[in-house]
Amino acid sequence: MSHSVCLFAYHDPAGTLAPHTRHLLNQIADCGFEIHVAVSSLSPQDHQGLENLKRSFTSGPTPVKAKLYPRENAGLDFGSWQELLKQHCDEGADEILFANDSVFGPMAPLSPIVTRMRAEQHPIWGMVRSEAINRHLQSWFLVMSRQAFEHPAIQRVFRQPFCEMSKPEIVLHGELGLGLAMQAAEMDMAASWSGTRGIARLLAINPMHTDWRAVLRSGKAPFIKTELLRDNPSGIPSVHLWRQEIPDPAFFNPDWIAQYLANHPPRAQYKKAGFRARLVQAIASEDRLHALPALLLGR
Known part of the structure; x- marks a missing residue:
């Protein structure tokens, strides 16, 4: 039986779950992903804050089933994903979704999109492909098979010291770096949406x-x-x-x-x-x- 996990980077200084993010997480869960959330707006020592956030996740008419991992605010989304990988949240998964809270949506059901892309059996696919700087998949919604994730070129990207980098450096070495790694590994950059203009x-x-x-x-x-x-x-x-x-x-x-x-x-x-x-x-x-x-x- 296949096992899918979502590694989700989350930051909200208010310490609550915004309704649009609740909607996104529930849509991801409906696609069969087990959700692990790196919370970079909470210190690992803030136990009361973590309990309050857990209640925010589980309260209301649409509770979110997810495991929360508080961490120091460094490294943006790639730093958060590194932390979740360090916690072995991907263990046993043959499909890994890297996502974050930088979007509003989905504004239509997510499941048909994920089902269609899964049927095409891409080793890596994203929601949107960008041509900026170099061709790459935008990192706010990026899915990898286990085999693709373990490719040495991809692993080299995730082993970088993102928590020591500025935002421009993280974009360069993380999101754009993954695009170059995929080219080096000769992986097709499949995306649900991609532009047509050179x-x-x-x-x-x-x-x-x-x-x-x-x-x-x-x-x-x-x-x-x-x-x-x-x-x-x-x-x-x-x-x-x-x-x-x-x-x-x-x-x-x-x-x-x-x-x-x-x-x-x-x-x-x-x-x-x-x-x-x-x-x-x-x-x-x-x-x-x-x-x-x-x-x-x-x-």
């Missing part, structure tokens, strides 16, 4: 920002990045219209996003992108027939 590689755009409406409307990756709606660092037009893009408010409650945004104001380190940068993003977008007019008309 210009995306040339301009190193993030499809979850530039192509957010196209990705969401495709039904192949029904997610929106939290960073896009909170910070919109690339100045993507029409992001403020996110509510009307949610396909089924009965399945994914838009108030979950509104609640998150009310409690998490934009981060100060992001400067508003200039018009030229926003124009480039619009031209590169899969959804450019909408993005260009929206930019030019200031919508």
